[in-house]
Amino acid sequence: GQQLNQSPQSMFIQEGEDVSMNCTSSSIFNTWLWYKQDPGEGPVLLIALYKAGELTSNGRLTAQFGITRKDSFLNISASIPSDVGIYFCAGQAYIYGNKLVFGAGTILRVKS
Amino acid sequence: GAVVSQHPSWVICKSGTSVKIECRSLDFQATTMFWYRQFPKQSLMLMATSNEGSKATYEQGVEKDKFLINHASLTLSTLTVTSAHPEDSSFYICSAPRSGTGVNTEAFFGQGTRLTVV
Numbered sequence: 306g307q308q309l310n311q312s313p314q315s316m317f318i319q320e321g322e323d324v325s326m327n328c329t330s331s332s333i334f335n336t337w338l339w340y341k342q343d344p345g346e347g348p349v350l351l352i353a354l355y356k357a358g359e360l361t362s363n364g365r366l367t368a369q370f371g372i373t374r375k376d377s378f379l380n381i382s383a384s385i386p387s388d389v390g391i392y393f394c395a396g397q398a399y400i401y402g403n404k405l406v407f408g409a410g411t412i413l414r415v416k417s
Numbered sequence: 418g419a420v421v422s423q424h425p426s427w428v429i430c431k432s433g434t435s436v437k438i439e440c441r442s443l444d445f446q447a448t449t450m451f452w453y454r455q456f457p458k459q460s461l462m463l464m465a466t467s468n469e470g471s472k473a474t475y476e477q478g479v480e481k482d483k484f485l486i487n488h489a490s491l492t493l494s495t496l497t498v499t500s501a502h503p504e505d506s507s508f509y510i511c512s513a514p515r516s517g518t519g520v521n522t523e524a525f526f527g528q529g530t531r532l533t534v535v
Contacts, residue, residue, distance in 0.1 A: 308460065338524060347423065347510045347526035348461070393460060397522070403449060403514060405524055407460045 311394050311408025318384055319416050326411045327378040328394035336397040337370050337377040338405070343390045351392075352379070386415050420444055421513050423527025430501055430534055438496045438530045440467075440511030446491035447513035451524075452484070455508045467494040467511075501534040508532075 309328045318324060328337070336355055340348035352363050354370035354377060361368055367380045377396075381388055394408040422441045430436050440450055448469045453461040465475040465486055473486035483505075485497040494513075498505055510529045514522035 336522070340526070345508075345529070345531065347421075347512075347529040350523060350525060353523050391458075395524070403522070404451070404463060404466065405512075409460045410458075412458075 309394055309396055309406055309408040311411055313411055314409065315412040315414070317414045317416065320384060320386060322384055324381040324384050324388070324413065325378060326392060326394075327376060328396070328408045329376040330396065330406075331375065332398055332400065333374040334396035334398045334406075335374070337368070338395040338397075339366075339368050339377070339379045340393045340395060341390050342393065342410075348393055381413075384413075384415050389413055389415050420515065421511065421525045421527045423511050423530055425530060426528055427531040428533070430532070432502055432534055433500055435497055435499045436501055436532060438498075438509055438511075438532075440494045440496070440513070440527050442492045442513045442515075442525075445513075445515045447494075447515070448491060450488060450494040450511055450513045452486065452494075452496050453510045453512065455510060455529075457508075461510060464496075464509075467496075469494075498532065501532070503534045506532055506534045 309330050311328045339351045342348040352368040357374045359370040365382045391410045393410050395405040424439045450467040452464045455461050464479045465473045467473050467486045467488040469488045475481045488494040511527045512524045514524045516522050
C-alpha cells in the first residue's frame with residue numbers, strides 16, 4: 306500500500322551528535338506524526354504536527370511540518386544511548402480517510 | 418502513561434487454536450481503532466479498521482474470517498486470530514486516535530502482542 310519515503314534507513318552515530326531524518330511524499334498530508342518504537346513494544350508518539358510550516362519541540366526532539374505539506378523532518382539533538390530504536394513517520398490525509406500512512410522506519414544506533 | 422492498553426503482551430498457542438487480543442483506550446473513547454501487523458524490522462501493516470457498533474473494514478488481502486474483530490464498546494476492540502497457524506506468528510499492534518479539535522487527531526498505540534503459534 307501507500308507508504309511514505311523515509312530516510313535514512315539506518316544511522317550509526319556517536320553519542321552527543323545531532324541526528325536528522327525525514328519523510329517525503331508525493332501526496333499532501335494534513336497531519337504528520339513521529340513515533341519511536343523500542344524492541345518488542347508498540348510505537349510511542351513523540352511529536353504531532355498539524356499545520357504547514359509548524360515547528361514543534363519535545364525536549365531534545367524537534368520536528369517540522371513542511372510548507373508544501375508533502376514532507377516532514379525530525380531532529381534529535383545531543384543523542385544519548387537511550388535514543389536507540391526505530392523511528393517512524395506517519396501521515397494522515399483526507400484521501401486516506403482516518404488511516405495512518407507510515408514510513409519504512411529509521412533504525413538509530415548510538416555508539417557510546 | 419499509556420493511553421492505549423493491549424493485552425496480552427505475548428502469547429504462545431498451539432496450531433489450530435484461537436487467540437483473542439484486547440485493545441482498550443484508557444482515558445478517552447474511541448469509535449475507531451486500528452489493528453496492525455508488524456514483521457521483524459519492517460513498518461506497520463494495517464490489517465483492519467475496527468468501528469464501534471458496526472462491522473470492521475479490512476484491508477485488501479486480509480481474511481476477515483481469519484481475523485475476527487469486535488468493537489463492542491467505545492473503549493474496547495478485540496482481535497481474534499482463528500485457527501491459528503505458524504504463519505500467523507507475528508507482532509500485532511492496535512491503535513486508537515484521540516480526537517482533538519476539528520479533524521486533527523493523535524494516534525496512540527498499544528504495547529503490542531507477540532503471537533507465536535507452535
